[in-house]
Amino acid sequence: MVRAYFYDNIADVDPREPHIKPDSADIPLSELAKLGVLYWRHDVSSESAYLPQVDAICKERNYSSRDVIIVSPDKLPNYEEKIKIFFDEHLHEDEEIRFILEGSGYFDVRNKQDEWIRIHLDAGDMIILPAGIYHRFVSDSNNYIKAMRLFKENPNWIALSRTKPETEQVPTRAEYLSSIQDAA
């Protein structure tokens, strides 16, 4: 079940640990929605339980293809290289949809104050990170997550690292900031 909270920013602790900021309340889904982060929960007990809902979301948002990724040391080719890319703070020019089929892990997103919000997802959770939001992904201490990824016909979801100054200049970033500006 999803849980969102402020990240404690303690650098010398493994990022796969929970990193819950002490004395801070959990963050409701309504606050995530103000950042453009959308969430659904589906029944993953069988394909027939969730596929109609996934199909409906694909139709509504023009997603034409999908695949499944397993992030675990023994299943993901080039594991070390990939997890570094996932955990490097980045944005995409398309939204990122992930539907967790098995296991669990953390998506961290930046809020308006540029603080990290950590979102813990497990099987049944589906999330959309809007185009232009800075984020990163890391497994939790179980080191296993299986997720469905949904794509538009010509997806543009190259990870643009925040460490590169030009990333801040992509039009998608300005569009994203403007889209969340009025959300109280």
Ligand SMILES: CSCCC(=O)/C(O)=C/O
């Ligand atoms: C559990 S999906 C792996 C992370 C990922 O696909 C991504 O793009 C993170 O930003």
Ligand SMILES: [Fe+2]
């Ligand atoms: Fe990403």
